[in-house]
Amino acid sequence: MTMIDTAPGPSSPSRPALVALAAIVLSWLAEYAAQVGYHGPGGALSLWGVQMAVAHSAVVVAGLVIGLALVGRMDLLARMVTLLFLLEAVLNLALWTLFREAPQLFQTQGRVEAIRAVSHLVQVALLVRLLRAPLRQWLRAGLVLAAVFLGTKHIALRWFGVEELYVSADAAHSDRVPVDVEALYAAQERLMGAQLAALAPQTPGVPEVFALALGGTAEQSVFLSEVEKVSAILDAQYGAGARALKLANSRDHPTRYPLANRANLARALAEIGARQGAEDLAVLFLTSHGQKDRFALEFPEAGTRDLTAAEFAAMLNDAGIGPAVIVVSACFSGSFIDDIAAPDRLVIAAARADRTSFGCRDGAEWTDFGAAFFDRALRIEPDPRRAFRLAVEEVTRKEAAAGLTPSLPQIAEGEAIGAVLDRVLAR
Structure with missing residues (x-):
């Protein structure tokens, strides 16, 4: 059988x-x-x-x-x-x-x-x-x-x-030309050299503002847009135009500015630190995506690597950056505060350490926090401490209306930064 x-x-x-x-x-x-x-x-x-x-x-x-x-x-x-x-x-x-x-x-x-x-x-x-x-x-x-x-x-x-x-269709770029990575890196010394050559020295005894704006993510044009628009606002409010540096990762305009990578950031900070006097103020603006204790420096073709909070803190200290206003606009950016806060620094973050921020869209001119803080509040109120309060009110209203989990922007003011800010603002 x-x-x-x-x-x-x-x-x-x-x-x-x-x-x-x-x-x-x-x-x-x-x-x-x-x-x-x-x-x-x-x-x-x-x-x-x-x-x-x-x-x-x-x-x-x-x-x-x-x-x-x-x-x-x-x-x-x-x-x-x-x-x-x-x-x-x-x-x-x-x-x-x-x-x-x-x-x-x-x-x-x-x-x-x-x-x-x-x-x-x-x-x-x-x-x-x-x-x-x-x-x-x-x-x-x-x-x-x-x-x-x-x-x-x-x-x-x-x-x-x-x-x-x-x-979405408005943000998709199906016709992009591939990035020439070899040409991109060949251009770095020229791009950085041109900015550093134009960077004005400090005037002894006169409180002045040095600025750095960095956009970290190449795939979304909003970060490049914020770098340019924030730089213009800092020039209008503080006269920082001749003492400003710009770094940006951009898929559409890869050689408009030096790459926003860790090497260029460290060099830019060192150059500002070497020129900044004790009476001067550095305004540092970083915008990109983020995770806890991590800021995105994302340009896949260029092989860039993200910046950690500890690395950024070390760069600031190694560069000898003096009194500074540091604005980190990214998801979970509040996680950077513990590492970079100091008595002579005002640190502003677009979101609490455990929260996301909003508005990172390709084709947009501003992120939600960038628009609220720089484009609206800082234009009418040059004191960043007061501008922050105005921006938080706007962000809170907008997120509630959209039904979003609140981003809860953060601020940490060192005990020595107020006097420096007051002198700069008095000018």
């Missing part, structure tokens, strides 16, 4: 994992489709957004692994991942549609948190339902799983948002 082997083949154990992976990819596609529907067709997929989506999903899966390990139900991992990400795909489509059709529901932070809480409760209900255990065990395991899942979900949303998977 012939026996027929009906046991699963060797590939079957991997099938649940493949199905789970397919569900994750489907959730990305749903998010991308929702963003296309909101912003309109004709844009492009964002590599940065893809990286954030992968990181977001990895954090959520890690939370499921931890939660299921704690309750001894690792056998449910593939099923939970599959169903959770399928549900997430549906919820993301629904929320983007709601955001487009009924934006008034997202006009306050309380409403945003309420909508987010409902979404999370639906996801938690699905996970707890899948446990299927006796009542007492089911309740205990459900509480553990829910707590771990909500914690990791909070981390995923806070640090790895997926709102930039899609670059």
Whole structure:
């Protein structure tokens, strides 16, 4: 009698994992489709957004692994991942549609948190339902799983948002000419040399302002725009034009200014430090993307590497920078304050150490904080301490109206910087 082997083949154990992976990819596609529907067709997929989506999903899966390990139900991992990400795909489509059709529901932070809480409760209900255990065990395991899942979900949303998977049509640049990296680096000495040759010396006994503006991310033109516009405002308010340096990473205009890399930044700071007198003020403005204790100097073709808070602090000290106003405009920029604060420095950050800032869009002229602080507040109030308060009021109103998590800009004033600022402003 012939026996027929009906046991699963060797590939079957991997099938649940493949199905789970397919569900994750489907959730990305749903998010991308929702963003296309909101912003309109004709844009492009964002590599940065893809990286954030992968990181977001990895954090959520890690939370499921931890939660299921704690309750001894690792056998449910593939099923939970599959169903959770399928549900997430549906919820993301629904929320983007709601955001487009009924934006008034997202006009306050309380409403945003309420909508987010409902979404999370639906996801938690699905996970707890899948446990299927006796009542007492089911309740205990459900509480553990829910707590771990909500914690990791909070981390995923806070640090790895997926709102930039899609670059809208107005911001997409499909016709860009490839950057000539060899020519880019060959031009650095000429570009930096020209700026340094034009950098005016200090006038002994006269309080003057030296300025540096740096835009760190090449792929979004808003940072180059801020470098130029902030430099013009600092010249208009403090007469810093003859004592100003500009560094910028720009995909569209790679050789307009020296690269915003760590070597050029250190050199620029050293040149300012060598010229700055004790009565003078340095105004340093850095704008880009950011992470905790990290500021993006991002020009992939040029191989630039991000700047850490500790590295920036060391550069400032090595350069001998004297009294300074330092403005760091980036997500999580408040994390730089502990490293660079000093008695003779006023440090301003666009966001708290655990918060994102907003408005980093290709094609925009300003980020939200840059517009509020420089373009509006500082134009009418040259004292940066007072301008900061005006900017915070505007940013707070705008973020509340848009239903965004507050960025909570920060300021740290050293005890010795006030007198220097007062002398400069008195001129």
